[in-house]
Amino acid sequence: xxxxxxxxxxxxxxxxxxxxxxxxYSQSERRAFYLAAWGKLRDGDFIYPCTCSRKDVAExxxxxxxxxxxxIYSGRCRCxxxxxxxxxxxxxxxxxxxxxGEEIRFADLHLGPRAWIVGKxxxxxxxxxxxxxxxxxxxxxxxDAHMRITEVVRGADLLKSTARQILLCRxxxxxxxxxxxxxxxxxxxxxxxxxxxxxxxxxxxxESGMTPAQVLAGA
Numbered sequence: 001x002x003x004x005x006x007x008x009x010x011x012x013x014x015x016x017x018x019x020x021x022x023x024x025y026s027q028s029e030r031r032a033f034y035l036a037a038w039g040k041l042r043d044g045d046f047i048y049p050c051t052c053s054r055k056d057v058a059e060x061x062x063x064x065x066x067x068x069x070x071x072i073y074s075g076r077c078r079c080x081x082x083x084x085x086x087x088x089x090x091x092x093x094x095x096x097x098x099x100x101g102e103e104i105r106f107a108d109l110h111l112g113p114r115a116w117i118v119g120k121x122x123x124x125x126x127x128x129x130x131x132x133x134x135x136x137x138x139x140x141x142x143x144d145a146h147m148r149i150t151e152v153v154r155g156a157d158l159l160k161s162t163a164r165q166i167l168l169c170r171x172x173x174x175x176x177x178x179x180x181x182x183x184x185x186x187x188x189x190x191x192x193x194x195x196x197x198x199x200x201x202x203x204x205x206x207e208s209g210m211t212p213a214q215v216l217a218g219a
Contacts, residue, residue, distance in 0.1 A: 004202040008212045014147075022147040027139055030146075034134040037142045037172055038094065038127070042083045046171040047127055049092040050077040069160060072123035090132030095124040096167065104163040109180040111156065116163040125164050141165050145174045156181040157192070185218075 002017050014020030024030060041047045050073075073095060086092075100119030107113050116122065127138040134142075144152060152162075162179050169176045184192040193200070205215050 004206060007206060008202065008216060027143070030139075030143065031134075033142050033146055034128075034139060035089070037138060038089050038134070040172055041096070041127065041168075042086065042094075044171060045081075045083065045097075047094045047096050048077060048080045048083055049086060050080075050095045050124075050126075051092055052076055070122070070125055072119075073125070075124065078124060088132075089128040091130060093126050093130045094128040096127050096137075096164070096171075098122070098124055098167060104166055106162060106166060106176070106179065108159070108162075109151070109178055111159070111181055114159060114162075116160060118163075118167070122160055122164060127168070137161060137164050137168060141168045141172070141174065144177055145169075145172070149177050151178045151180060153180045153182065155184050155192075157184060 002015070012018070014022065014025065016025040019025075038047075052074075077095070078097065098118045102118045103115055104118060105113065105115045125137060126135045128134050143149075159181050162181070166176050168174075186192050202215060
């Protein structure tokens, strides 16, 4: 991926291949940061252990999107108050206890004002998975804060995730970065291009003979 991005002419000053002041830049090496955030959320009673089945959780390892977003949780384990008894997060799913009924607002730099009703548009969401891996929502919030990210640019399918992450930032005492959500690239049928759907990769386009300029222009 890094090689293909450089082929397109994109350059960066920080990253796993060139280092920088806020490393390490691979999430597999940042567990200590995630554990510290988990501990703070646990101690503040913002999260609780959930033992519901995988079918109930329906949590994926990748970023959620508009077609497979995390379903609203039933709240079966919400009344648990034994979080302080856990010294490590593994073995159960950890959910963030959302403030039901609250409206979360933010001004997107591209799409304008957005608002979500907590408990209606999304419910208690997973921040740490039972296989002992931090979930997407927690990992990106922690990474952005530690790397001093001031503006996040990503697809419009993650608008709802921004509302969740605002709640996490608030609970952890972090500054919320600005967000720019861009439209998704879609095929002729209107389906977004994604690797999970075997969409054409930059490497495939490169090997087919297209130039960087053609790829960037969407030709």
